[in-house]
Amino acid sequence: MVAYLLARLGGGAVSVALLLVVVHGLIAAAPGDPLVALLGPGVLGVPEAQRERMRSEAGLDRPWPQQAAAYLGAVLRGDLGTSRRSGRPVAEELRDRLPATAALAAAALTLALALGLIVGVAAAAFARSWLDPLLTGALLLGAAVPVYWTGLLLLYAFSLTLDWLPASGGGGWRHLLLPALSLGLASAAPLARVTRAALLDALAAPHVVAARARGLSRPSVLLRHGLRNALAPVVTVAAIDLGRMLGGVVFVEAVFGWPGLGHLAVDAILARDLALVQGVVLVTAVAVLALGLLVDLAYLRLDPRVRYR
Amino acid sequence: MTDATPARRRRRRRLHPSGVVGAALLAVLLAATLLAPWLSPRGPSEVDLRRRLQPPTWAEPLGTDELGRSTLARVLHGGRVSLWVAVVTVLAAAAAGGALGTLAGAAPGRLDGLLMRLVDALLICPPLLLALVIVGVLGPGLWPAAIALAVAEAPVFARLVRSVILTTRELPYVEAAVASGARARRVLLRHVVPAATGVVVVQATVTVGFVVVALAGLGFLGLGVQPPTADWGDMLARARDHLPGAPWLMLAPGAAITAAVLGANLLGDALRDALADRGGAAAGALAGRRPASPRPTRGRGRPA
Numbered sequence: 001m002v003a004y005l006l007a008r009l010g011g012g013a014v015s016v017a018l019l020l021v022v023v024h025g026l027i028a029a030a031p032g033d034p035l036v037a038l039l040g041p042g043v044l045g046v047p048e049a050q051r052e053r054m055r056s057e058a059g060l061d062r063p064w065p066q067q068a069a070a071y072l073g074a075v076l077r078g079d080l081g082t083s084r085r086s087g088r089p090v091a092e093e094l095r096d097r098l099p100a101t102a103a104l105a106a107a108a109l110t111l112a113l114a115l116g117l118i119v120g121v122a123a124a125a126f127a128r129s130w131l132d133p134l135l136t137g138a139l140l141l142g143a144a145v146p147v148y149w150t151g152l153l154l155l156y157a158f159s160l161t162l163d164w165l166p167a168s169g170g171g172g173w174r175h176l177l178l179p180a181l182s183l184g185l186a187s188a189a190p191l192a193r194v195t196r197a198a199l200l201d202a203l204a205a206p207h208v209v210a211a212r213a214r215g216l217s218r219p220s221v222l223l224r225h226g227l228r229n230a231l232a233p234v235v236t237v238a239a240i241d242l243g244r245m246l247g248g249v250v251f252v253e254a255v256f257g258w259p260g261l262g263h264l265a266v267d268a269i270l271a272r273d274l275a276l277v278q279g280v281v282l283v284t285a286v287a288v289l290a291l292g293l294l295v296d297l298a299y300l301r302l303d304p305r306v307r308y309r
Numbered sequence: 310m311t312d313a314t315p316a317r318r319r320r321r322r323r324l325h326p327s328g329v330v331g332a333a334l335l336a337v338l339l340a341a342t343l344l345a346p347w348l349s350p351r352g353p354s355e356v357d358l359r360r361r362l363q364p365p366t367w368a369e370p371l372g373t374d375e376l377g378r379s380t381l382a383r384v385l386h387g388g389r390v391s392l393w394v395a396v397v398t399v400l401a402a403a404a405a406g407g408a409l410g411t412l413a414g415a416a417p418g419r420l421d422g423l424l425m426r427l428v429d430a431l432l433i434c435p436p437l438l439l440a441l442v443i444v445g446v447l448g449p450g451l452w453p454a455a456i457a458l459a460v461a462e463a464p465v466f467a468r469l470v471r472s473v474i475l476t477t478r479e480l481p482y483v484e485a486a487v488a489s490g491a492r493a494r495r496v497l498l499r500h501v502v503p504a505a506t507g508v509v510v511v512q513a514t515v516t517v518g519f520v521v522v523a524l525a526g527l528g529f530l531g532l533g534v535q536p537p538t539a540d541w542g543d544m545l546a547r548a549r550d551h552l553p554g555a556p557w558l559m560l561a562p563g564a565a566i567t568a569a570v571l572g573a574n575l576l577g578d579a580l581r582d583a584l585a586d587r588g589g590a591a592a593g594a595l596a597g598r599r600p601a602s603p604r605p606t607r608g609r610g611r612p613a
Contacts, residue, residue, distance in 0.1 A: 018430035030446040144571035149563035247437030269445035
């Protein structure tokens, strides 16, 4: 188990390093003067000789593999570079914004899981009634609505028309509710569909028929004997979905002016602040890998037959 | 999936009705954007300052925006950007990713390993974020956004095609082709690669939905289409600025995106089910987007 964990962590570190090198390469291949990309167009006013010296100080006169290696080394030491927009260290900028996005993602995932499980179980429990096609249809539609449109509709209904919740900005749970709901609704639909399908699969198993024959109550059969066995695929989809959701964060933060990493990424791209963009990629990649690992560890609890070596 | 009967019935019918509905939805949308000049009396950039921010009327069924432009005309013409460019983007991603996957699947172990490590590294970055990085490098615009999304989606296709190639090349008929003396290139291109067609088509269909959302989303963020060209995402961004007063502005573009995604999802799901019923080496390859990780042995529910 320890060996497995170490192998996963090592493999993950290699993947993140490769991703950073690819992104670094993309940025190095960008058209235009890399010094301008690093320091901004203001640098063009500086005399050529001085620019040459700045170039060699930044390591831009060295071949690209050396630059990439130097960048990775700096990242390992915790130095992510300096944001050209604010002049502050990238690591500091990320630290400022990470809590807001983490709160948003956690709240959205909680909502998505709660809603997805309830609707999925309901659809499976009433699989032979009129409720199931209705729910299935609603889920198909729900999975198709783009998250920024959900955001705009919620914004219009609950803050601009009813004036129950603030429209924009960061802060307490009142600010968090609408962005989390937009994101959560988008992820709830696929979760509910998987829950329904997995639960129907699980309910067809012989032990469930046996439980029913023994006269166990309907909720007990459904939840203890059915859902318990259906959770593993649900967790898989939740993990895949989470990656997608992290992408959607960008849009939701833009709609609601939520001061998180997504907002930071868009501002960084508009300002062509590429060191900052790279920082966001690093944080996201680490988060995605950590979640994948958590999911695989969750299988151990959900399905005792799973063994990792 | 719970018993064999629906599957057998579906095989006879070939495509589930929901897939036909999805295909029809997409066809109607694509046709509407092509027929835009005939369906809407006014042009998408025709400014009329006397008719600014007007709610829907008989003459202007979807209202007008802050410059008095017809929302109907802009949604229809915007679809030419949002929908058609998305389709082209997915084709490019499938072609590039497919070529990469073929190369990796056919290459000797070391090159294959290197290519797949690279693909896996790209897959840990959410496609949208990867696209954002590339837009950051290329600068905002419609074609940079499209290129970015094509590059961001290509690794998924590369993984998919490679996995099909690895399973297919062990099959007896491929062995037979090799034994009959066909050259390696011919075996690969004529006997192995075609086996991936089904999964690529399914994945491409589903990806169209994602790319429509992402492309419009980049427009929404101001990183995609630049004004005055109409685009569903850009329309939504403008609608937000006029929100309390002019809610009709956000309805049509949002509904158009939703309809396109719904169509792509319905068609993609039905195609996937049809492919799974046909069985074969390829069907198992479509399980998920994440790089392979240990999965429990049973209970892999596909979405209904």
